[in-house]
Amino acid sequence: MSFKKLIEPLTDAINHKGFKEPLPLQKQILPNIKGGASLFVIAPEGSGKTTSIVISVIQKLKHAVEDAPRALIFVKDKQAALNLELEFNAFKRGTDLRVYCAYDEHSIDIQRDEIYEGTDIVIATPKRLNRLFYLNGINLNKLQICIVEDADFLFRNNNFAEATRTPESIGKCQYLVFADKFDARFKRWQNGFMYHAQVVKQ
Template sequence: MTDTHLSDTTFSKFDLPEPVRQGIEEAGFTRCTHIQALALPIALAGRDVAGQAQTGTGKTAAFLIATFNRLLRHPPDPQRRPNQIRALILAPTRELAIQIHKDAVLLGKHTGLKLGLAYGGTDYDKQRQQLADGVDILIGTPGRIIDYFKQKVFDMKHVEVMVLDEADRMFDLGFIKDIRFLLRRMTPPAERQSMLFSATLSHRVMELAFEHMNDPEKVQTEDEQVTAERVRQVIYYPANPEKIPLLLGLLKRLGPSRSMVFVNTKHMADKLDAWLRGNGIKARVLSGDVPQQKRQRLLKQFEDNEFDVLVATDVAARGLHIPDVSHVFNFDLPQSGEDYVHRIGRTGRAGAEGDAISFACEASAFTLPEIEQYIGFKIDSEAIDRSLLVDPAPPAKREVRQPPGGRARGGRGDPSRRGGPPRRRRSG
């Protein structure tokens, strides 16, 4: 965390239980980020908070510290059964839920509080048994949590803290009915502490806050620019045939240490991956149909520098915490301003600097006015220096493996080859 990203407020200023203070110190935290300095005084006093801050600014630590404080200061009801959770933290994506749980393990390891994690795609019986055995804090995505709730694996009659992270994304992914289902079945707003965090506190987000929270106090960092200040943004206007030569030229000239390239469809992700590999660039694809265990393995390999470029569809734009991404490329411009913000938010995290480079080609330039209106300024454009356009080698051939006892995927009739835009997938 850079000094410019930190406030003058130190964690030592707050009256925190010793186990919480010990976790903060061992995590290496001394000074609060700006959103932490704004939200913690309110949350530690037991009041509800609706906070707006950019991605990567420390929201997770703010609500975890407040949650631990509340649960340690208020002993549980003696009548509470083990499978009755005390806190619920909801996230829109599996990756974000996993990251929150990871941070909770680090910050809360001295609290004695039991943590549970529930998300779709894997470990169904393992997660179910963990909840049946009893946890204090349940972290997860709405779909899997509702599944277990309806089976009566756990209940919410003793919920003391509710956290809704990235509330705007909950709307985008169609989770809002699920969120309301859960909120209506836990303790009433006046009997619990509620915290809501979002990159944008839109009217629909605040409507949800006032409906299901107890007079929440709204806080937001002073910088109202929705994209991180330290991310340099530039746009090129290539013809469609120039996009791959331009991307290869930029990767060669800039030499990014770790970069993400966003595209709008899985078909384009696979195509671009083949071009990159054919030109000597180690790349992998992360899209909506990648199984959860493989997704986690890919992300770990990316963090460990086993490959240089992660080609991703928008399913990966939110909730991923990948340190030290130096460059984000929008090979295809996204279809909305919100998607643009969350794509480029993968770089310039925690006060670091980063670069976001976008291509406005004939196929996607029409979305640029909406993006610039959303972020509140015009993105600087760069003329294409012809020396940047690399004459590419042919794309690598796609590796086709013959599954045991069946036809190889990727041939005619394979559903994965069907055209058309990808269907929006729910992450819970």
């Protein structure tokens, strides 16, 4: 898949950043993601995983059409959320897509009110996302794609259990898990909501 097959705002942003062609990992996974496949993507730092997340989500959603989020991305902490938000802001220029960060170091009441106003992409820590969900502070009925960035963090501080609760509460969805290495505990997801997922290793 070449960058030329993306929506115009994305190709403009990619050209502005000086990217000439996709990295080898991106050539491998972007067409599969666009086709709706669920994936475990196992690749080292610097292989283009984060950019693949941003491009794939913007390409899938294209523009704002709902008040409820259609993409959810789990990250390890506040700083990771803010860093990913910056990446989205750089690539989504020319679209009306809305990005919101939900993390523990912020008033949950304020977050609930701000999410209610409408967002397309939520970047969240698993613990805060679940608190919002069980307080009826976020509607996941429109969710199309659920992603874990740098999934190695899941195996610390009960994050794996927190992230597993979300798929148990939503309907059909595309799942993408990005990590430096494949952990045996992912097999629980393979046997459950990700049983059709492909494993791509670089």
